Amino acid sequence: MTDQRFNPLSADKCWQARWAESGVFEADDNSPKPRSYVLEMFPYPSGRIHIGHVRNYTMGDVLARFRRMTGHEVLHPMGWDAFGMPAENAAMEQGVHPSGWTHANIDSMKAQLKRLGFALDWTREFATCDPEYYGHEQALFLDMFDGGLVYRKESAVNWDPVDMTVLANEQVIDGKGWRSGADVEKRKLSQWFLKITDFADELIEGLGELDGWPDKVRMMQENWIGKSQGLTFRFQLDQTAGEFKDIEVFSTRPDTIFGASFCAIAADHPLALSLAEDNTDLAAFADDCRKTGTAAADIETQEKKGYDTGLTVTHPLDPSWQLPVFVANFVLMDYGTGAVFGVPAHDQRDLDFARKYALPVTRVVAEKGEENAPVHDEAYTGPGQIINSQFLDGMEVEPAKQAVIDRAEGEGWGQGSTVYRLRDWGVSRQRYWGTPIPIIHCDDCGVVPVPKDQLPVELPEDVSFDKPGNPLERHESWKHVDCPKCGARAVRETDTLDTFINSSWYFLRFASQPDDQPFDRETLAKWMPVAQYIGGIEHAILHLLYARFWTRALKSLGKVDVAEPFASLFTQGMVTHETYSRSRGEGKGDIFFNPTEVDRDGNGATLTADGKPVDVGRVIKMSKTKKNVVDPDEIVDQYGADAVRFFMLSDSPPERDLPWSEAGIE
Numbered sequence: 001m002t003d004q005r006f007n008p009l010s011a012d013k014c015w016q017a018r019w020a021e022s023g024v025f026e027a028d029d030n031s032p033k034p035r036s037y038v039l040e041m042f043p044y045p046s047g048r049i050h051i052g053h054v055r056n057y058t059m060g061d062v063l064a065r066f067r068r069m070t071g072h073e074v075l076h077p078m079g080w081d082a083f084g085m086p087a088e089n090a091a092m093e094q095g096v097h098p099s100g101w102t103h104a105n106i107d108s109m110k111a112q113l114k115r116l117g118f119a120l121d122w123t124r125e126f127a128t129c130d131p132e133y134y135g136h137e138q139a140l141f142l143d144m145f146d147g148g149l150v151y152r153k154e155s156a157v158n159w160d161p162v163d164m165t166v167l168a169n170e171q172v173i174d175g176k177g178w179r180s181g182a183d184v185e186k187r188k189l190s191q192w193f194l195k196i197t198d199f200a201d202e203l204i205e206g207l208g209e210l211d212g213w214p215d216k217v218r219m220m221q222e223n224w225i226g227k228s229q230g231l232t233f234r235f236q237l238d239q240t241a242g243e244f245k246d247i248e249v250f251s252t253r254p255d256t257i258f259g260a261s262f263c264a265i266a267a268d269h270p271l272a273l274s275l276a277e278d279n280t281d282l283a284a285f286a287d288d289c290r291k292t293g294t295a296a297a298d299i300e301t302q303e304k305k306g307y308d309t310g311l312t313v314t315h316p317l318d319p320s321w322q323l324p325v326f327v328a329n330f331v332l333m334d335y336g337t338g339a340v341f342g343v344p345a346h347d348q349r350d351l352d353f354a355r356k357y358a359l360p361v362t363r364v365v366a367e368k369g370e371e372n373a374p375v376h377d378e379a380y381t382g383p384g385q386i387i388n389s390q391f392l393d394g395m396e397v398e399p400a401k402q403a404v405i406d407r408a409e410g411e412g413w414g415q416g417s418t419v420y421r422l423r424d425w426g427v428s429r430q431r432y433w434g435t436p437i438p439i440i441h442c443d444d445c446g447v448v449p450v451p452k453d454q455l456p457v458e459l460p461e462d463v464s465f466d467k468p469g470n471p472l473e474r475h476e477s478w479k480h481v482d483c484p485k486c487g488a489r490a491v492r493e494t495d496t497l498d499t500f501i502n503s504s505w506y507f508l509r510f511a512s513q514p515d516d517q518p519f520d521r522e523t524l525a526k527w528m529p530v531a532q533y534i535g536g537i538e539h540a541i542l543h544l545l546y547a548r549f550w551t552r553a554l555k556s557l558g559k560v561d562v563a564e565p566f567a568s569l570f571t572q573g574m575v576t577h578e579t580y581s582r583s584r585g586e587g588k589g590d591i592f593f594n595p596t597e598v599d600r601d602g603n604g605a606t607l608t609a610d611g612k613p614v615d616v617g618r619v620i621k622m623s624k625t626k627k628n629v630v631d632p633d634e635i636v637d638q639y640g641a642d643a644v645r646f647f648m649l650s651d652s653p654p655e656r657d658l659p660w661s662e663a664g665i666e
Contacts, residue, residue, distance in 0.1 A: 008640020016117050025064075025119045029512075029523050031073035037527045038064040038076045039507055041535030041543070045080045045105040045127070049112040050629035051648075051660055052575040052622040058648045059572055060534050061118045068119070075527055077510040078113065078120045080106050082129040083499045085163055085179055088433040092465040098433040099461065102129055112633060117641040124510050128502035129433070133509065135456025136518035137501065138438040140554070142449050147557045149195045152447065156268055156333070157426060159187040164469055165430045166191065171542075175291060186268065186290040192437060192495065193424040196549045199556075200225055200420045202563075203548055212568030217540045221548075224541045226421025228252045231405050232337065233414025235263055235313035238322055244271050247313060247325070250336035250419055254408070255400035258389035259343040259364035261354055263313050264306065264328035266338040272327045275309055282307055282327065289329040304353040305329045316413050317390070328353065336419050344379065351379040364389050365397065425546065427498040430470045432463055434496030442483035442490040451484050457492070470494055503543055504550035507533075507565060518559075525561050533566040536574065544569070573657040577628040579617030580605055590615075592627040619659055630660055639665055 019025060040060040043053060064076035080102075087098035094101070106127060113120070126133050144150045158167040160177035166189065171178045196203075204225055207218045230252035237246055247263060265272050267289035276283040285307040306326035315321035323341070330349055331340055344354035344361040354361055361375050367384040386392040391407075392400045408414025428437070436457045438450040450457055460478040463471040472479065472494040483490040505518070511527040512519035535543075544566070551565040580598045581590040593614060598605045605616050622629045635644055647665040652658040 012117060012641045026121050026123050027075040028073055029526060033071060033073040035527055036067040036072040036074050037530045038074060038532050039530050041539060042079050042081050042506065045082055045102055045109055046086060046624055047105045048631055049109050050622055051632055054116060054632050055575050055648045055658060056534060056572055057118055058645045059654055062649060063532055064119045075511065076120055077124040079125050079506060080127040081503050082127040083434045083502055085431060088431055115636055115641060124513060131456045131458045134435040137435050138455050138457060139452055140518055142438055143557055144553060145449055149553055150192065152190060152192050154188055154190050156186050157189050157191060159185045161185055166426060166428055183291055191426045191428040193426050196425045197420060197422055199549055199552050200422050202552055206564055210564060214571055217569060217571060220540045221545055229418050230254060231408055231414050232417040233316060233408050238312045238314055241271060241311060242274050247339050248337045249339045249341055251341060254404035255386060255397050256343040256346050256364050257404055259345050259362045260323055260341040261344055261360040262326055262342045263323050264326045264331050264340050264342055266331040266333040267327055268333040269338045285327065304349060304356060306353060306357060334423050335421055345375045346379050346381055348379040362388055427501060428495040429498050431496055432471050434499055437493040437495050437497055439493040440481060440483060440490050442488060444488055445483055445485045448483055448485050500542060500546050504546045528562045529565055529567040532568045534570045534572060537571040572654050574621040575658045575660055576619045577622055577660045578619045579626045579628045580614045581617060582614055594627045595630060
């Protein structure tokens with residue numbers, strides 16, 4: 001008697017072949033049906049798909065299938081976010097070329113995704129490292145250059161000494177490079193920037209229209225842009241300090257100006273840099289400041305430290321009142337003016353600083369009945385009336401703010417103003433494996449864009465990674481070219497673009513793929529915006545903010561008709577797993593093991609290879625770094641693609657984390 005049991009592997013193979021032959025998942029640009037664009041954040045081709053990927057793509061898959069079954073023409077594509085440092089690091093460590101390493105990984109991961117039977121339109125597949133893709137990206141960069149949205153300047157940058165590249169502020173985590181973990185240094189380099197700050201107000205206002213986005217993500221973006229209204233004014237220095245006669249300060253709380261007890265400037269403030277030239281102690285203090293994190297969370301939690309410059313400034317509303325000037329580690333040069341006045345009674349950071357350096361603490365805002373209450377270990381940040389503040393006494397906070405602004409403007413020492421935490425996007429990266437910046441530098445003509453008929457500017461394949469730094473700098477035949485304007489010998493720009501640019505417009509290329517331009521505007525209008533976008537909350541600022549900016553920038557240039565790229569956003573929970581590790585020894589970190597290398601029982605875990613114990617760590621997001629990943633192939637072999645996808649959807653609500661366990665799928 002033959003075995004009549006259902007064989008999921010043969011069924012998967014049969015039906016997946018039928019789907020491919022019929023093109024059932026291929027989107028028709030000219031269909032009369034209502035359209036629905038469903039998209040998951042595309043993967044980095046790191047080598048293998050893990051169960052975390054499967055959960056993300058299964059969510060999009062079930063929605064794409066549902067909408068197709070309810071009469072929609074569905075665009076559900078897949079591609080590869082293929083540039084970036086891991087490929088270059090692999091080239092250096094393994095002696096392989098980044099292109100070969102990347103495309104081998106793509107082949108492996110694509111085969112895994114196809115086995116899972118996702119309803120994907122593979123006819124639209126591309127990798128961002130394809131010259132066809134990044135050539136169109138270069139053309140869009142030049143459009144922005146012509147539109148005044150690109151510029152180059154010398155700037156203090158975050159330098160990762162291990163990966164030897166510049167990092168955006170968002171890529172610095174706890175003062176360390178987000179990939180290497182190395183302490184980030186501050187350096188001055190000539191960099192290319194995109195004018196994202198030109199769109200700051202639009203980006204904030206647009207959040208109000210995104211009803212299909214999680215409130216948490218919208219709040220994170222609004223906080224990152226950081227629009228603040230207040231007073232910009234100048235403290236007059238009481239002593240000459242070289243060419244400096246005053247210090248410009250911005251404050252969102254001008255109502256508290258009579259509670260000021262010190263002025264603080266950033267370590268990279270021009271005055272601090274000038275003073276440090278002749279002061280080795282200050283120079284050393286500034287160096288320490290540069291090694292600390294620049295994220296808001298870092299600033300809040302780190303110990304508040306200052307260096308007394310010996311300078312004083314005069315209070316603008318009382319000529320007899322002098323305030324000491326400190327260089328402080330909690331003041332950042334890239335926010336406001338790089339200088340603040342400290343009001344200890346009403347700002348916890350200032351209070352901690354004042355207590356440490358024995359500075360006055362004067363309450364200037366109080367609720368009724370609390371006017372004489374002392375300030376102990378906690379600053380008062382609530383509402384109330386102004387006290388101890390001369391002509392402001394008795395006012396509420398908001399009228400007092402305006403009264404100080406009016407006085408400053410009337411007397412000519414200040415101006416009401418708006419500032420943003422957001423800074424222009426530095427996109428230069430001193431790496432090989434990225435989109436070449438399509439610029440040529442000529443001694444006579446200056447900065448010259450590469451003519452569009454010469455795009456793409458392709459990466460040379462014959463490069464060596466045997467020395468640190470960017471191999472494009474050392475590639476003489478690629479680097480040296482003739483100037484397109486005058487014909488004289490010139491050099492190419494050897495920096496490549498930040499890989500977040502690749503993911504800032506890929507969804508447009510999925511929707512329309514003509515050979516002669518990045519996309520066709522009319523075809524794009526049929527699909528955009530993306531009806532449902534799915535991805536992790538960790539991309540709430542970096543990727544999503546940049547993609548929103550890129551789309552708005554293209555709209556301002558007349559290239560697209562839509563301002564917001566993603567109508568609805570879902571941030572799925574992560575698939576988690578415990579970690580297994582052993583210490584390498586003091587100061588050497590841990591070595592991690594894959595779950596398939598470990599035998600687990602109620603008493604703990606041992607390494608299969610030697611039978612010795614390993615440390616069982618906490619349950620965290622699956623990560624190739626920690627090796628706590630589960631490869632779906634073995635599970636598909638045993639249970640079939642349908643069972644795997646059903647389990648990923650059924651075991652936990654999609655917005656919650658899912659601790660992985662094979663007991664559930666069994």
